[in-house]
Every structure is written in C-alpha cells, then in structure tokens.
Amino acid sequence: MSKILAIDTSTEACSVALVDGQNVLANRYEVCPREHNKKVLVMTQQVLDEAQVSLDAVDFIAYGAGPGSFTGVRITAGIVQGLAFGAKKPVIGVSSLAAMAHQMYRLHNAKNVIAAIDARMSEIYLGVYRVKSLGLVEPIEDEKVTPPEGGLSHFNQSDEWHGTGTGWQTYRDELTCQVKVVVDDETLFPNAIDIALLALEKANKGQQQSAEHVVPTYLRNDVAWKKMPGRE
Template sequence: MSAKILALDTATENCSVALLYDGTITTRSEISPRGHASKVLPMVDEVLKEAGLTLAELDALAFGQGPGSFTGVRIGTGIAQGLAFGADIPMIGISTLEAMAQAMYRIHGVSNAVCAIDARMSEVYWARYQRQENGVWLAVDDECVIPPQALCETVQDDEHTWSQAGTGWDAYQEELAGLALKREKSDVLFPEAQDIVVLAEQAYAEGKAVAPEEAGPVYLRDKVAWKKLPGRE
C-alpha cells in the first residue's frame, strides 16, 4: 500500500492542497494573490473528508518549502508545521522549483526543465532539473536567487532544449532574452500540491521525512529569519 501523504503549498500566488491515498491523488487549488491563510485549511478539511481520513492517520505531511513569496512561504510552513506537530506525524519539505519541473513532466512529459520564479528586487529564483529514468529530478544548477543579467553572463548553451516554467520569464522577458539556452515555453507558472505530493512520496520512501521541529522554509535570501518551534536548535 502506498504512503498516505498530505501536501500543501502557499509559496506563490497559487494556493493548493493534495492528498495521496491508496494510489490516488485528490487535490484542491486556487490562484489567489492574498488570503492563503484562510483558504488552505478548508482545502485540507475537504480532501481529508473526501478520503475519510484524519490527520493522525497520515504517514507524513509535505509542504512547499520555497523559494517563493516570503509571506507565502512562512504561511505554508507554519500551517504545515502546526498540523504535523498536533497530529504527531513527520514532515517533508519540497522545493517549489522542483515541483514545477514535476508539473511539466505530468502535463507535457518534459524531462529537461528550467524554472524561474519572479523574486522581485530585479531577481529570479532559479534552478534547472533533468528527470532520471527512476523518476528522480537531478539538479543541474543549485537553487539560487540571482539577477537575470548574471544568468545571461554565466549560463552556457548545451545540447538540450529546456522547457521553461515559472513567473520569472514574463516578469523579466527582455532581461532573459539573451540567455544562451535553447528554450520552449510552457503553461506552468506556479507550483501545485499534487506535484509536491508525488515528490514527497519519493522522499518518504527514501527515509527523508523529519520531525516537525526540524522542518523549515527555504528562502534563498540570507536576511530572512524564521521563528523556530520550541526546542528547535
């Protein structure tokens, strides 16, 4: 029997929840620039009730750990941490960039993904991934926050055609026009919990779930503080 995993994500304009149970994924999703804190918990209740499960019956709770909106990443991490802590279940943090790569595979069968989220302040959250035969995504570049101009100066062309995802491509269309990669557009703009839960299932099978007090967000910018749970070092 497959693991029972709940996933939620509020790191971008998209607010989403997904439940993996008995090999089936039930999902809720709404694009809403604001109000994630009030929307995500009703979504959680809906998918759990539909499956007839309680939080305590889950094997793990996954969340979009970022990068993304500072406020959105905080909300998602905090809500997920509170739910997992109360239900005494472990957590799995999943990259929002990698989740978009997974979305492109789910929708278009893409194996070479280049992801860029608008990070404001004339920067993008950036990463490239290649899907391996076992379904695992290999990071070609380390996730980073970087000005588009710096990307154009450092990223070199290769033999692959990269499918692009994220809001960064439209936000910095002119700045990224000189990027030396063969690229094709896709319709994936935001991460989705239904892709996070697939990646979380892989991580759970590999023993990567952690206690709630050990889970945390990934901002990529160093000057952002995270309020830790009691007892966390």
C-alpha cells in the same frame, strides 16, 4: 503505499493534495494572492473529506518549502508545523522550484526544465533540473537567487529546455536571449500534487523529519524563520 498530505502556499497559488503512493486521492488548487491564510485550512479539510481519510491516517505531511513569497512560505511552514505537532506526523519539505519542474514533466513530459520565480528587487529564484520519472527530479546546479541577466548561457544549446514560472513572464527577453527554451505560459506556480509525489520519493529514502525541523527556504540570506513558541 504511503498516504501523503501536501500543502503549498509559497507563491500566488494555494494548493493542497492527498496521494496514496502515486494515486492522487484529492486535490485543491486556487490562485488567490493574499488569501492563503483564509483558504489553506479549509482546502486541507476539503481534501481530507473528499478522500475520506482522517489526518490520523496520513503517513506524512509534505510542504512547499520555498523559495517564493516570504509571507507564503511562512504560512506553509506554520500550518504544517501545527498540523504535524498536533497529529504527531513526520514532515517532508520539497523545493517549490523542483515541484514546478516536476509539474512540467507530469503535464508535458518535459525532461530538462528551468524554473524561475519572480523574486522582486530585479531578481529571480532559479532552479535547473533534469526530470527522469514521476517523483525523480535531479538538480543540475544549486538553486539560487540571481539577476535575470546572465547565468543561463552556459547550458547545452542542443538540449530541449523548457521554462516555467513567473520569472519567465517578467523577464522573458532577458532570459530567452541566453538559452533556446520553450516557455510554458500557463504553468506558473507549484502544485501540491507534485510536492506530494516528490515527497513520496523522499519518504522511500527515509528522508522525513520531525515537525520541529520544518524550515522554509528563502535563498536570500537576510531572512530568518522563527519556530513555533515553546519549540526548540
């Protein structure tokens, strides 16, 4: 089994988890807007201490790649890149939207999930998934940034759809008029547990990368990520 440390600050929530295979050894989760920089490293050390695992003993470092808050995904990328370079560990990026869909399956056994994050500017980050088992999430279509109006009406109305994320709270009327959906009003943000479990599947497929390949996902084309100084 692989030990995976997962870190996510892509939304209002800050979370860190450590798994060994599909066993969750320790996790921290807190909704703390604008405090991610203060909390994420403290939470990371708390998770490692609780699990009695050193960073050197971790096999991979996974991260919530986004989309989400521009500042949040940059914080995650910077922290993970620094930890991975220092400990010489491979990294695995996981979509924040896919992690939200996986969380719906893990908590509620939801198999057809539409994840929507409020992207501001009258838009949402949208991901549509079919979840087959723990660690196995398949996108039904490409993730995108889009106005909430339109875009969902083509989905099979006979399927049982579940909605998760802040996009459903902000644009409930615009979205629910397009598709029959059960909206979860409590599961709003990704959790590092799900990022770790999705990363495990990627690790089993050999999809890990070296630290210099940490890249946030913005979906908007006018945002660029600058790597750590001195890194090519």
